[in-house]
Amino acid sequence: MDRQAAKDLLYGGILELSQNPTYFYKSVGSDYSQWTERGIMALTEYTRIMACIMIHTEHEELDRRAKHMVINTLKGDTI
Secondary structure: OHHHHHHHHHHHHHHHHHOOOEEEEEEOOOOHHHHHHHHHHHHHHHHHHHHHHHHHHHHHHHHHHHHHHHHHHHOOOOH
């Protein structure tokens, strides 16, 4: 998974949770809307899972860049 996909998953997941009245109470305006108790629990768990995915994605990206740099150095390319 790349960084943009992880961002899209995070945004989409939070948006979907906020569309469900079980998890998010929508009122007349955003000042009066709030997460329900179940919503806070779901959001916390979702954020924990997404953080693991984002850390894994970041690690893969750094590993890919490091390998690319090593290969370019071995080929004699300048960075």
